[in-house]
Amino acid sequence: MTPSSFISAKAAAAALVSGHIVALPTETVYGLAARALDADAVHRIFLRKGRPADNPVIVHVASMQQAQGIAEVSSVAERLMQAFWPGPLTVVLPAKPSVPDVVTAGLSTVAVRQPSHPVFQEVLLLVGEPLAAPSANPSGQPSPTCAEHVLADYAGEVPVVDGGPCVVGVESTVVQPFDDRIVLLRPGSITRQHIAAATGLPVTDADQEQRAASPGTRYRHYAPHARVRLCNSQAEVVACLAARSAQPTKVLVLSPSRLDVDVPQRLLQRATLYDELRSADQLAVEEILVHCDADVRADEALMDRLERAAEPASSNS
Ligand code: TXA
Numbered sequence: 306m307t308p309s310s311f312i313s314a315k316a317a318a319a320a321l322v323s324g325h326i327v328a329l330p331t332e333t334v335y336g337l338a339a340r341a342l343d344a345d346a347v348h349r350i351f352l353r354k355g356r357p358a359d360n361p362v363i364v365h366v367a368s369m370q371q372a373q374g375i376a377e378v379s380s381v382a383e384r385l386m387q388a389f390w391p392g393p394l395t396v397v398l399p400a401k402p403s404v405p406d407v408v409t410a411g412l413s414t415v416a417v418r419q420p421s422h423p424v425f426q427e428v429l430l431l432v433g434e435p436l437a438a439p440s441a442n443p444s445g446q447p448s449p450t451c452a453e454h455v456l457a458d459y460a461g462e463v464p465v466v467d468g469g470p471c472v473v474g475v476e477s478t479v480v481q482p483f484d485d486r487i488v489l490l491r492p493g494s495i496t497r498q499h500i501a502a503a504t505g506l507p508v509t510d511a512d513q514e515q516r517a518a519s520p521g522t523r524y525r526h527y528a529p530h531a532r533v534r535l536c537n538s539q540a541e542v543v544a545c546l547a548a549r550s551a552q553p554t555k556v557l558v559l560s561p562s563r564l565d566v567d568v569p570q571r572l573l574q575r576a577t578l579y580d581e582l583r584s585a586d587q588l589a590v591e592e593i594l595v596h597c598d599a600d601v602r603a604d605e606a607l608m609d610r611l612e613r614a615a616e617p618a619s620s621n622s
């Protein structure tokens with residue numbers, strides 16, 4: 306196996322069994338995978354990402370039965386899994402003692418999900434064990450949504466299985482189920498309305514303690530180098546353009562619909578958001594004006610990523 310090349314699913318499984326880390330496609334974003342029960346291998350993920358040790362990683366499983374091997378699956382959790390697995394829903398559950406501390410960041414819970422991407426499923430079956438996998442980007446950068454993003458981020462030093470562009474494009478919804486409610490820790494393409502409808506339980510926001518236990522929600526994420534400004538209307542975009550500090554060529558507009566402005570514009574949608582942020586950086590764009598119309602503002606997952614991308618770098622923790 307040459308470390309700088311694309312590898313097959315079979316080669317990836319063999320590398321994982323030997324304790325190495327590899328990047329794999331999921332339907333949401335590419336993940337940097339290691340065997341979840343091998344603490345040393347998971348530790349190597351943290352080193353590769355520059356990830357703070359207090360940020361736990363998601364464990365990917367082949368089935369609900371495999372989830373039951375590492376976590377206590379309540380009846381509410383089972384309902385969630387039946388409704389949304391395989392798919393972009395991560396469920397935070399009490400961890401069994403076999404789960405290494407490096408995976409949970411020392412918490413009593415573990416986050417699990419069954420991805421729907423056929424390549425990730427194939428590797429899970431070949432390895433026969435759960436795989437820990439955070440998004441395959443250096444901490445704080447936009448998540449990778451195609452194999453080329455991973456190669457670029459790690460200068461070809463992390464082997465990657467090419468599974469094409471991710472269809473969802475933003476990270477999974479993360480929830481913590483209780484008997485009487487579901488706490489939403491990170492919005493994703495499975496919305497609070499979907500979850501409430503499937504379980505008949507109220508979906509509530511995380512309180513301060515729960516937010517502290519899900520540190521990924523604390524860090525500045527998904528951020529390009531360009532300054533990102535959110536505008537609620539075409540008129541606001543036009544006003545920002547009039548007041549801009551950057552050259553016209555250094556400004557990009559992201560919008561769900563074509564606007565009547567004379568700077569380059571690209572389509573705003575979940576599936577390609579991170580690719581657009583990355584492309585803007587490659588073109589040395591200094592300012593990205595994002596047109597958040599009413600539909601965009603109603604999309605909790607998209608707004609969450611946009612608001613994080615728009616935060617000033619100094620708010621990084
Ligand atoms: O779509 C996804 O979820 C992708 C793909 C690769 O599966 N993975 C991903 O992982 O986004 P990562 O590490 O970038 O985000 C994991 C999120 C973080 O916000 C983390 O804090 C939270 O899940 N998390 C993990 N374990 C947790 C736990 N035990 N309790 C609360 N939150 C947890």
Ligand code: MG
Binds near residue numbers: 448
């Ligand atoms: Mg991430």
